Amino acid sequence: MDSKTLSSRLRELVKFLGTVKGDLANVTGPPSLLAPSSVVEVGHCWAQRPSVFSAPALEPNPQKRALLVLRWFLIALRSQLYIGVDHTTNNKTKPTTQTSIRKPLNAFLGELFLASWTDTENSKSTTHLVAEQVSHHPPITAMHVADRAHGVRADGYARVEMTFNGSVNIRQVGHATLRVDRYDEDYLVPLPDVKVRGFLGGCMYPEISGVYHVVGSSGWVSEVRFWGEGMLRGKRNSFEARVYHRDDAQKTAVYEVKGCWNEGWTVKDCGTGEVLEVYDVDAPENEPVPMEVEAVEAQDPWESRRAWGEVLEGLRAGDMRAVVAEKSKIEQAQRQMRASEATRGVTGAAVLSVAAGRGA
Template identity: 55%
Template sequence: MTTQQIVLTRSETKGSPMRITELVKVLSTIKGDLANITAPPSFLAPSSVVENPRCWAERPAVFAAPALESSPQKRSLLVLRMFLIGLRNQYYIAGGPNVSIKKPLNAFLGELFFAKYTDKAGIASTEVAAEQVSHHPPITAIHVASREHGIRAEGYSRVEMTFSGSLNVRQTGHAVLHIDKYDEDHLLPLPTAQVRGFLSTCLYPELWGTYKIVSSSGYISEITFSGAGFLRGKKNYFEARIFHKDDDREKPLYVASGSWSKGWEVKDGVTGKIIKQYDVEAEENDPEPMQIADVKDQDPWESRRAWNDVIQGVRGSDWMTVSRAKHIVEEGQRQMRRDEKASGVSWQPFLFESIPGEEHSVFHRLAEGINWHLSASETKGVWRLKDGALDGLQTPFRGALTPIG
């Protein structure tokens, strides 16, 4: 899930060598964290990073499926499936593996995103709410839920980017998926990524490392991302195994492998028989249409309205409009920070609140014994939705105050 990620658009199948060189020059001159650095306009995607959490909500039937399964081990398999399916749109927004990826707009402090999805088969609907709760460092908090099925995910991510020949994207944070019917929690990771392909002029993401999805039922999904190296490997490759924490991990119940951006298969861990295949490109796996309010009806703090001129400029390759419209928003935000400093008033998030890391009992219970640290000091605590925050929302959310002052 994510949050601030590199994304792509359908408008280009290959990156221009000159533009790639331009980007490399920009990245090479900057030391330290690049997360809040603005990319050249031609490398921007027509969406903000605050939209990224919709990758889990776009297929309501997939998101709600664990709540409809009575077997705890099969629920863990369905949670793994949801996690894997979300990766494609999380890292390849509005495109595919043969399209050079682009960078989303840096979300401004207080930026909001709301959307709903309805499954055409009538199985489920989902809603997503996200807020940029910090700008320095950049932290996005998210809430995704299928209310009718009693399943929801809440999480947050701080993103750090560095450049060393490839663009390294490190996420600090996690998400917790809760299923009311079984009072069951699943702790989900946020993988580290590298943006590669600078020499080929077609940039693409690779995930690296080994991560675990941990369930309060005792089942663990262990996922190893390897991807394509310089001499071997397959692009976006992963292997995953599901086992109970009290059993031998070398004798998993299920094994999944393949490309998270193209397709994979699930095998019975005992018999080796293929029990499920997933093709990302299959028509039945297309995301459902996003339901959001018309831009003119949105609150000034909602992402699509706040960045409307920028988004239209990116879509039309009107880079002067992009630069001018971005400057208006960004300068408005700088002035708000100066005003807050002068008045001694600190910014307060609208939907989410931060709690001390030691109070996050679900995380500590599930992460015990698997070498997973909370790092709350790096994320300004643990972020969660305020009680009743989504009930009866009325605009304007912040009175006369808008993102440009």
């Protein structure tokens, strides 16, 4: 799709969204603006770099562990929010080839996504992800990420609420907790609210604003302030973070992190002034490791890529007629199944709820 066609369709979308009242989360976007993946895949952002996920378990110093958890949180943001974008062409070295973000498919109730990642070169870590759509009205996605060998796991849920007032406002109701068994330590991790900008310019992009906190049970807190383009002449996707101890009334920072979460940032030791890291999101050494999933034909019918298989093929091929037809089949089948369950008084047990009950 060329830029003029995309821009025209985005303008049509703006007109449509302006007529919708209330929550947009369950509104289906135009097929041409859909990403070839379901919302249940979004949790992969936290698992796709196993060495980053397991790093806190290998650090004995509690304030450094807090910094590593903050690092994991920041690194995940691009994959979490720049959905449907090919990062091999949308980066700071090729600014003229930016691609608009796209809306993931609305997951159906009970939809699953199972995947794993293994870092064979660095920490030899393996992460496993289980994500499930546990509610459809309102839409709620639950996820569990674990590195069993290092005793690190994350559990979270998100209910997404969307409204439109010139930008799409995405409010994420929910949170995640990160557990590090070796140090009997837990972290409360926020899910930032997002604005989708760039409709009229033909290139939609996400922007976070406001202040969020990653809070550790050891007392260390990471305070992150986000702002973006047009805010006090800011640069897109900008942030500043500081790590301090909650018992310090002055909130004296031991580390400061500054930069753009879609490009890179600098980490500084506030005590010595030493630059500890210059992180480049696009550096080859920071690429995610390959994702491992079952072949589609071997997946359970409830697994996302098998269930949406024909739709995903149509999106990748740009065959919007096939996308609409196949998507309608799935949605109609889901409605009929749920109506039948309601008539019979049957409800299914969520996989993640069952696993939690068994102490998984």
